[in-house]
Amino acid sequence: MTPECIELREQMTELSRGALAPKERASLLAHVATCEDCAAALERETLTGELLESLPRRFAPADLAARVRARTAGAAKPLPVKKSRTGLAVVFAAAASVLGVAVAIFLLGPSAPTAQPMVVEAVNDHLRVLYATSPLEVAASDQHQVKPWFTGKVDFAPVLRFGGNDDYPLIGGAVALFVDRKAALFVFKRRLHEITLLTFRADSLPWPRSYNSTLGDVPALVTTRNGFHVILWQADGLGYVLTSDLAEPELRQLGALIVGKSDAHAR
Amino acid sequence: MRRGGPIGYPVLVPGPPAKSASREDTILSHMDSLFNFAWRLSGDGSAAEDLVQETLVRAISSTTAVEEASLRAWLFRVLRNLFIDQRRRDRRNPVSSDPDRVDAAEAPEDYLRGDIEIDRLRQVVALDIERALLQLSEDHRAIILLDLEGFTEAETAEAMNCPLGTVKSRRTRARAFLRAELAGYAR
Numbered sequence: 001m002t003p004e005c006i007e008l009r010e011q012m013t014e015l016s017r018g019a020l021a022p023k024e025r026a027s028l029l030a031h032v033a034t035c036e037d038c039a040a041a042l043e044r045e046t047l048t049g050e051l052l053e054s055l056p057r058r059f060a061p062a063d064l065a066a067r068v069r070a071r072t073a074g075a076a077k078p079l080p081v082k083k084s085r086t087g088l089a090v091v092f093a094a095a096a097s098v099l100g101v102a103v104a105i106f107l108l109g110p111s112a113p114t115a116q117p118m119v120v121e122a123v124n125d126h127l128r129v130l131y132a133t134s135p136l137e138v139a140a141s142d143q144h145q146v147k148p149w150f151t152g153k154v155d156f157a158p159v160l161r162f163g164g165n166d167d168y169p170l171i172g173g174a175v176a177l178f179v180d181r182k183a184a185l186f187v188f189k190r191r192l193h194e195i196t197l198l199t200f201r202a203d204s205l206p207w208p209r210s211y212n213s214t215l216g217d218v219p220a221l222v223t224t225r226n227g228f229h230v231i232l233w234q235a236d237g238l239g240y241v242l243t244s245d246l247a248e249p250e251l252r253q254l255g256a257l258i259v260g261k262s263d264a265h266a267r
Numbered sequence: 268m269r270r271g272g273p274i275g276y277p278v279l280v281p282g283p284p285a286k287s288a289s290r291e292d293t294i295l296s297h298m299d300s301l302f303n304f305a306w307r308l309s310g311d312g313s314a315a316e317d318l319v320q321e322t323l324v325r326a327i328s329s330t331t332a333v334e335e336a337s338l339r340a341w342l343f344r345v346l347r348n349l350f351i352d353q354r355r356r357d358r359r360n361p362v363s364s365d366p367d368r369v370d371a372a373e374a375p376e377d378y379l380r381g382d383i384e385i386d387r388l389r390q391v392v393a394l395d396i397e398r399a400l401l402q403l404s405e406d407h408r409a410i411i412l413l414d415l416e417g418f419t420e421a422e423t424a425e426a427m428n429c430p431l432g433t434v435k436s437r438r439t440r441a442r443a444f445l446r447a448e449l450a451g452y453a454r
Contacts, residue, residue: 013442017414048446051396052415058312060302060319065295068323072291204312206299 004031005038012042016049056180059117062207115208115221115232117179118241122232123225125176126196126243129187136172136187146173150184158184158199159238162257168195178241179205188254195244195254202239208232215255222248231255293335294326297342300416304343307412308350310401318353322346340418340425347409347426354405392452399448407441410434 008028014020015028032039129135138149143163150158153175164170168188176185176198183200211219213231220233229251231242242255301322305315322345333341400408406427413423424431 010439013438019420044446044450045442047452048442048449051392051449051452052411052445055307055393055396055415057299058303058306058315060298061316064302064316064320065298065323068295068298068320068327069291071320071324072327 001037005035008032008038009041012045013049015042016046057117058180059204059206061204062209065209115206115223117206118232118239119223119225119230121179122196122198122230122241122243123228125178125183125185125198126194126228128176129174129185129196130194135174137174139172141170143170146170146186149173150175154182154184154200156201156238158186159236160186160197160199160258161260162254164188165257168254168257190244190246190250190254193244193246195242195246195251197258198239198241198243200239202234202237205239207234207239213252215252215259218259220255222252224248233259235259291327293338294323294342297339298323300339301342301346304409304412304416305346305350307397307400307415308347308405308409310397314353318346318349321349325349337425340422343413343416343418343426344428351405395449395452399445402448403441403444407437407444410438411441411445414438 008031011020011024011028015025020028032042138146140146141164143160146163147158147160150173162168168190171187171189171194173187174185176183178198178200181200183198186197186199188195188197208221211221211233213220213222215231215233218233218235220231222229222231224230228243228245229248231251233240233255240258242251242258244251246254298319301319302315305318305322306312309315309318322342325345326342331341400411403411409427410423413426418426420431420434424434427434
């Protein structure tokens with residue numbers, strides 16, 4: 001290994017992070033093209049970066065923000081975030097409004113749901129089912145065949161109150177990975193549309209801090225991503241996500257059946 | 268039923284009111300990143316929860332003036348300092364401080380029960396990476412974790428309270444260690 005190799009290898013991490021200046025990058029790549037050892041070292045460095053990036057993210061428990069707010073509710077509200085170019089008048093007005101803000105937060109809760117990673121994961125899992133040649137590991141229309149199949153394959157007992165009917169037949173199930181944990185995946189059909197239902201342990205996931213709909217009396221988040229409708233909710237310590245390109249009212253209807261509100265008047 | 272949507276409360280900064288957030292919301296918006304960092308730093312979910320809660324409470328209650336651009340680095344610095352203090356206390360009063368400890372729910376046996384090869388492989392790889400990270404010193408591990416949170420070198424130096432050169436040299440050594448530890452995954 002030449003002195004040039006030693007010097008350039010120190011830049012490989014920067015290269016793999018995309019943080020190397022263009023000139024240094026060109027110099028490094030030119031060297032790598034002629035040095036097998038450094039090419040191998042760069043490959044190892046890139047792989048290390050990819051492995052680190054592949055680590056599943058951990059999400060704070062859904063109630064952590066509420067606990068923090070509860071602990072700080074009575075505290076004075078100083079302004080630790082400097083607004084250097086903000087006029088004093090605006091700062092004073094903002095300080096005077098802090099009490100109003102606290103009341104608004106208490107009454108309404110924070111506005112933005114933070115369930116985006118779960119929605120993304122649900123749609124990705126749905127796409128895997130659509131694109132896989134054999135997506136189902138147990139193909140059966142009877143939930144009493146499908147549910148027991150999960151025993152020993154996931155670390156919880158899936159709760160499925162709706163086992164399919166003529167409108168929404170159950171097709172089968174499989175084990176899936178949802179964010180950082182195993183999930184029981186059920187597949188229903190509606191005409192030519194496939195509908196995936198994922199159920200999983202609900203703890204330590206980025207659940208929304210406010211919901212925009214209900215299934216019966218169960219709070220639910222209804223959203224759309226890449227043309228797919230997604231409905232998220234929790235019950236009995238388990239999380240549920242329904243995903244499909246089916247019309248949203250019909251997906252809500254299935255959601256209401258699954259939570260046990262068979263009148264299907266999901267709002 | 269409550270419906271989502273922007274809350275029209277007064278704002279601290281110029282700009283469209285509907286998109287602005289209170290200071291508390293701004294601080295809380297870093298909660299998941301702090302939690303991910305704390306989990307990887309401590310290797311323990313409960314410890315991470317305590318660290319993040321304490322960090323957020325201190326930040327919201329603090330009278331320290333922090334430039335908005337530095338807020339993220341400041342929050343991670345507070346969390347890391349809390350973690351270091353906690354570790355020092357643990358060393359003085361050791362109960363269970365195995366640095367290679369991995370959350371019990373993630374023991375390999377749990378993953379090997381399943382029968383989907385791809386799931387198992389993903390989990391085993393994640394465990395190997397976590398174990399490798401936990402073998403690093405706390406300073407070296409923190410730098411790698413801040414990289415994963417998308418910190419620039421300047422932000423990392425700010426969060427670590429050390430010079431840029433130290434960040435670079437520690438990262439180089441940490442990455443070299445991880446490369447060696449994870450060499451088995453080389454193609």
